[in-house]
Amino acid sequence: MKQVSQDVTWHQTSVSLEQRQQLNGHRSVLLWYTGLSGSGKSTIANAVDVKLYQLGVHSYVLDGDNVRHGLNGDLGFSNHDRVENIRRISEVAKLMVDAGLVVSTAFISPFIHDRVQARKLLGERFIEVFVDTPLSVCEARDPKGLYQKARGGEIKHFTGIDSAYEIPNSPEVHLKTDQYSIEQCAQQVVAALVEKQVISQSAL
Numbered sequence: 001m002k003q004v005s006q007d008v009t010w011h012q013t014s015v016s017l018e019q020r021q022q023l024n025g026h027r028s029v030l031l032w033y034t035g036l037s038g039s040g041k042s043t044i045a046n047a048v049d050v051k052l053y054q055l056g057v058h059s060y061v062l063d064g065d066n067v068r069h070g071l072n073g074d075l076g077f078s079n080h081d082r083v084e085n086i087r088r089i090s091e092v093a094k095l096m097v098d099a100g101l102v103v104s105t106a107f108i109s110p111f112i113h114d115r116v117q118a119r120k121l122l123g124e125r126f127i128e129v130f131v132d133t134p135l136s137v138c139e140a141r142d143p144k145g146l147y148q149k150a151r152g153g154e155i156k157h158f159t160g161i162d163s164a165y166e167i168p169n170s171p172e173v174h175l176k177t178d179q180y181s182i183e184q185c186a187q188q189v190v191a192a193l194v195e196k197q198v199i200s201q202s203a204l
Contacts, residue, residue, distance in 0.1 A: 020100030035131030038138035041106040047186035130171035
């Protein structure tokens with residue numbers, strides 16, 4: 001990672017985070033969804049986003065595939081590029097949280113170290129959501145046909161096949177999609193936001 005030039009100065013905004021949160025009527029946080037490909041990260045993140053929208057919460061979903069179409073379009077899937085992918089999205093998510101939004105990121109983010117770095121960047125505004133789905137279930141779903149290609153050797157460095165996925169040690173939210181529906185999982189996330197006083201119980 002390049003060092004920041006000494007000629008670059010961080011400028012404080014005239015409107016504070018606290019003012020933005022007061023205007024929005026809720027706190028801003030980062031919901032960091034992590035799990036295997038096909039685990040349901042994007043599906044659940046979007047289901048939560050719909051619920052938040054209906055509650056009048058200012059939110060946005062940063063999806064892994066979508067970000068690789070633009071911001072991270074120059075990155076591949078080597079371990080080095082995966083680390084850089086997560087570093088960039090962590091920085092973007094922090095800016096969006098600073099803007100007062102409830103931000104959801106749906107990335108495999110397979111390495112504990114990278115998730116720890118994202119947590120350090122966001123501090124108490126980081127909420128890790130482990131979308132815990134057995135590999136066999138993810139393979140059975142295989143919505144993009146990626147597991148089949150990885151098993152056939154067409155895709156290298158594929159998480160769960162020839163690249164490791166490091167399970168979160170103590171996520172704030174633990175979702176088991178092989179036991180609960182998308183709706184039930186989304187409800188769990190919203191309940192966690194209420195418990196952590198990100199959104200008010202009265203908003204429900």
